[in-house]
Amino acid sequence: MATAPYNYSYIFKYIIIGDMGVGKSCLLHQFTEKKFMADCPHTIGVEFGTRIIEVSGQKIKLQIWDTAGQERFRAVTRSYYRGAAGALMVYDITRRSTYNHLSSWLTDARNLTNPNTVIILIGNKADLDAQRDVTYEEAKQFAEENGLLFLEASAKTGENVEDAFLEAAKKIYQNIQDGSLDLNAAESGVQHKPSAPQGGRLTSEPQPQREGCGC
Amino acid sequence: MAEGSGEVVALPASGAANGLSNGAGGTSAQPNNPLSRKLHKILETRLDNDKEMLEALKALSTFFVENSLRTRRNLRGDIERRSLAINEEFVSIFKEVKEELESINEDVQAMSSCCQDMTSRLQAAKEQTQDLIVKTTKLQTESQRLEIRAQVADAFLAKFQLTNEEMSLLRGTREGPVTEDFFKALGRVKQIHNDVKVLLRTNQQTAGLEIMEQMALLQETAYERLYRWAQSECRTLTQESCDVSPVLTQAMEALQDRPVLYKYTLDEFGTARRSTVVRGFIDALTRGGPGGTPRPIEMHSHDPLRYVGDMLAWLHQATASEKEHLEAFLKRVTAPGVEENIQEVVGHITEGVCRPLKVRIEQVILAEPGAVLLYKISNLLKFYHHTISGIVGNSATTLLTTIEEMHLLSKKIFFNSLSLHASKLMDKVELPPPDLGPSSALNQTLTLLREVLASHDSSVVPLDARQADFVQVLSCVLDPLLQMCTVSASNLGTADMATFMVNSLYMMKTTLALFEFTDRRLEMLQFQIEAHLDTLINEQASYVLTRVGLSYIYNTVQQHKPEQGCLANLPNLDSVALKAAMVQFDRYLSAPDNLLMPQLNFLLSATVKEQIVKQSTELVCRAYAEVYAAVMNPTNEYKDPEGILHRSPQQVQALLS
Numbered sequence: 001m002a003t004a005p006y007n008y009s010y011i012f013k014y015i016i017i018g019d020m021g022v023g024k025s026c027l028l029h030q031f032t033e034k035k036f037m038a039d040c041p042h043t044i045g046v047e048f049g050t051r052i053i054e055v056s057g058q059k060i061k062l063q064i065w066d067t068a069g070q071e072r073f074r075a076v077t078r079s080y081y082r083g084a085a086g087a088l089m090v091y092d093i094t095r096r097s098t099y100n101h102l103s104s105w106l107t108d109a110r111n112l113t114n115p116n117t118v119i120i121l122i123g124n125k126a127d128l129d130a131q132r133d134v135t136y137e138e139a140k141q142f143a144e145e146n147g148l149l150f151l152e153a154s155a156k157t158g159e160n161v162e163d164a165f166l167e168a169a170k171k172i173y174q175n176i177q178d179g180s181l182d183l184n185a186a187e188s189g190v191q192h193k194p195s196a197p198q199g200g201r202l203t204s205e206p207q208p209q210r211e212g213c214g215c
Numbered sequence: 216m217a218e219g220s221g222e223v224v225a226l227p228a229s230g231a232a233n234g235l236s237n238g239a240g241g242t243s244a245q246p247n248n249p250l251s252r253k254l255h256k257i258l259e260t261r262l263d264n265d266k267e268m269l270e271a272l273k274a275l276s277t278f279f280v281e282n283s284l285r286t287r288r289n290l291r292g293d294i295e296r297r298s299l300a301i302n303e304e305f306v307s308i309f310k311e312v313k314e315e316l317e318s319i320n321e322d323v324q325a326m327s328s329c330c331q332d333m334t335s336r337l338q339a340a341k342e343q344t345q346d347l348i349v350k351t352t353k354l355q356t357e358s359q360r361l362e363i364r365a366q367v368a369d370a371f372l373a374k375f376q377l378t379n380e381e382m383s384l385l386r387g388t389r390e391g392p393v394t395e396d397f398f399k400a401l402g403r404v405k406q407i408h409n410d411v412k413v414l415l416r417t418n419q420q421t422a423g424l425e426i427m428e429q430m431a432l433l434q435e436t437a438y439e440r441l442y443r444w445a446q447s448e449c450r451t452l453t454q455e456s457c458d459v460s461p462v463l464t465q466a467m468e469a470l471q472d473r474p475v476l477y478k479y480t481l482d483e484f485g486t487a488r489r490s491t492v493v494r495g496f497i498d499a500l501t502r503g504g505p506g507g508t509p510r511p512i513e514m515h516s517h518d519p520l521r522y523v524g525d526m527l528a529w530l531h532q533a534t535a536s537e538k539e540h541l542e543a544f545l546k547r548v549t550a551p552g553v554e555e556n557i558q559e560v561v562g563h564i565t566e567g568v569c570r571p572l573k574v575r576i577e578q579v580i581l582a583e584p585g586a587v588l589l590y591k592i593s594n595l596l597k598f599y600h601h602t603i604s605g606i607v608g609n610s611a612t613t614l615l616t617t618i619e620e621m622h623l624l625s626k627k628i629f630f631n632s633l634s635l636h637a638s639k640l641m642d643k644v645e646l647p648p649p650d651l652g653p654s655s656a657l658n659q660t661l662t663l664l665r666e667v668l669a670s671h672d673s674s675v676v677p678l679d680a681r682q683a684d685f686v687q688v689l690s691c692v693l694d695p696l697l698q699m700c701t702v703s704a705s706n707l708g709t710a711d712m713a714t715f716m717v718n719s720l721y722m723m724k725t726t727l728a729l730f731e732f733t734d735r736r737l738e739m740l741q742f743q744i745e746a747h748l749d750t751l752i753n754e755q756a757s758y759v760l761t762r763v764g765l766s767y768i769y770n771t772v773q774q775h776k777p778e779q780g781c782l783a784n785l786p787n788l789d790s791v792a793l794k795a796a797m798v799q800f801d802r803y804l805s806a807p808d809n810l811l812m813p814q815l816n817f818l819l820s821a822t823v824k825e826q827i828v829k830q831s832t833e834l835v836c837r838a839y840a841e842v843y844a845a846v847m848n849p850t851n852e853y854k855d856p857e858g859i860l861h862r863s864p865q866q867v868q869a870l871l872s
Binding site: 011013045046048050063065075076078079080081082083112113114191 | 454455456499509512520521524525527528529531532535536539591595598602
């Protein structure tokens with residue numbers, strides 16, 4: 001019945017970072033609930049959501065930590081980078097200042113996560129193309145220079161939101177496959193579960209007829 | 216017939232014999248002549264149509280080959296001879312037939328007697344087997360009845376008993392795995408146990424009771440086995456990721472019917488996860504990520520806020536994950552109180568990390584990193600208490616209690632530190648600086664206060680929770696500060712004292728004004744400032760009056776009573792003295808700023824200074840107005856009063872404003 005959602009082989013931990021008001025919580029909400037949250041309150045500290053996705057036939061559970069963008073929470077949110085397998089670095093394509101701050105976010109992310117953490121740059125609010133303040137090419141170049149994945153998305157229309165989370169997961173999965181991500185190390189941000197269900201296995205040994213009391 | 220045919224046979228012969236004479240006889244027809252009649256008859260005979268005649272003729276032609284007289288005469292004999300031969304042949308043939316028939320008759324006769332015999336024998340046999348048949352029929356019905364009973368019994372067994380496989384599934388071995396089928400069998404046992412109640416209502420009570428008892432026993436055995444399996448399964452859940460298999464969730468669903476076993480299994484799960492979380496926490500503290508990135512949390516122990524924040528964030532994440540694992544573990548449990556169970560077990564799981572956490576935070580706090588840091592740590596603890604209680608609920612879990620304890624401890628040490636600071640202020644009260652500005656102790660304390668309040672403002676503690684802290688912080692710092700200022704000002708002159716106090720209070724007020732929840736304090740400070748302002752205003756007014764020589768005159772005018780006689784006669788109040796004072800007063804009117812008290816220039820706030828000048832000037836005007844009224848009053852017997860005081864109060868006011 002409802003057993004399916006729990007049959008996943010990996011747990012990936014994500015964090016979402018970026019300036020205040022770029023739509024981090026809305027992206028998460030769109031991804032987990034498939035709905036746009038119109039008047040999203042400021043995040044206090046951190047919040048988190050989960051969803052199960054499928055990459056190359058493997059079910060993966062994403063545990064996503066959505067951090068507050070406000071400067072006053074920096075001290076708190078910094079502590080959540082630890083052990084993230086993926087980081088979504090979000091800016092607002094209609095506000096250049098949020099793009100300009102990316103390098104500081106990137107520095108934080110590089111310093112506080114492990115070297116294998118996959119960072120994806122997301123230009124949010126792609127639906128507001130008329131008010132665009134940062135060009136696609138420019139951001140694309142920034143991403144390439146820094147070895148980041150890059151997408152423009154819209155939490156409002158849902159465009160590319162799914163892809164943003166999936167692309168990062170694919171990259172992480174690929175890292176696992178080619179062995180560059182060591183699952184046995186602590187705080188890799190990935191937890192592997194042996195997929196063979198232990199209780200369901202068939203046994204070849206014949207069971208003795210009776211044991212204990214007979215009634 | 217035989218005769219007829221004889222005649223027919225004879226006729227052709229005569230016809231043929233008479234054929235030649237036909238013509239002659241026909242012409243002389245005599246109708247009533249028998250011969251002619253016969254002739255007619257013959258003539259009318261149509262040989263073509265008479266088949267018998269034709270046959271006869273044909274037969275004749277086979278042997279009558281030679282038409283001669285002799286043969287014609289012998290014809291009859293020939294024919295008769297032939298007929299005889301034919302008949303003889305007939306007889307001999309029929310004789311055979313007859314013999315055959317007779318033998319057949321004999322056979323039939325034999326058969327008949329044989330049948331007779333058989334019939335009688337059958338009759339006898341029938342009579343003999345009658346009994347047997349009755350018996351057989353009886354047995355047959357008996358057998359049918361038994362068959363039906365067997366079916367009923369089978370159906371009964373199928374409904375109220377388990378198959379062997381099911382039995383062995385339920386009893387199983389101690390270490391054998393539990394599979395889906397186990398739960399099906401367990402469901403059957405439950406079903407039977409329920410259904411058997413029907414039997415109790417019928418007259419099959421004994422069977423009902425027995426089955427019930429049997430099922431109950433079986434159920435207990437099965438639950439016992441399930442419990443042991445689930446328990447050992449839980450013990451293996453010690454990886455960082457927690458793989459809750461579908462069968463295990465099913466086991467929990469089944470075990471919820473046995474609250475004690477259910478609870479023990481939950482406990483086992485909790486214990487396994489608990490040690491996992493502790494291990495993970497210690498790893499994060501001391502080992503960090505792969506290759507040391509992220510660095511172990513303890514690497515940041517020199518930065519108390521980061522250190523404490525990292526630990527709490529780790530625990531926050533771990534708590535959230537553990538709750539998820541539990542939700543997966545118990546997702547099929549439908550009994551009420553699952554939420555409480557989850558909270559309780561999360562509480563149990565996170566209990567293990569409390570000691571290492573407590574030891575470390577205590578270390579940080581007791582090292583007294585300074586009031587501001589203490590306050591920040593205290594707020595951080597409060598925030599995490601709030602955040603984590605969102606996951607584990609408000610039940611008194613040890614983790615929350617520990618965080619709360621640490622919060623209280625940090626707060627206590629923080630206030631201790633503030634109080635210590637405050638009492639140090641009182642220990643060595645400095646003299647006010649010569650410029651009557653805020654003392655260095657005051658500045659220092661206000662800086663501290665500002666930092667504390669600023670960190671409070673930027674803390675993650677929800678708004679309403681902050682207010683209570685504020686009152687305490689303010690009373691802890693501001694009250695001793697006010698005391699210190701008062702003590703340090705106590706040895707000064709009135710104007711110096713008031714100026715110093717106004718300056719100090721003003722500094723406090725501007726510091727506080729930047730923060731929320733300070734309205735009450737601000738109001739109180741404003742009142743105190745105003746009290747000291749009044750002093751300064753009075754001081755300034757009397758300073759002016761004294762300097763221009765109106766002080767004595769004004770006092771005398773104020774205290775003068777009619778029975779003392781007219782003012783002009785009082786000493787020092789004569790017109791000469793008044794005129795001299797007016798000269799001074801005029802000088803003041805031309806340059807009022809020259810007569811400001813030196814202390815007023817030390818005032819930090821220009822607005823305050825302006826206010827003092829303005830209000831003291833009004834006082835001076837009022838004093839002059841009173842003196843003027845007295846002088847103009849005829850009862851005071853001044854001659855030429857306008858010559859003495861040549862400026863009206865309105866003029867004075869206009870000049871000074």
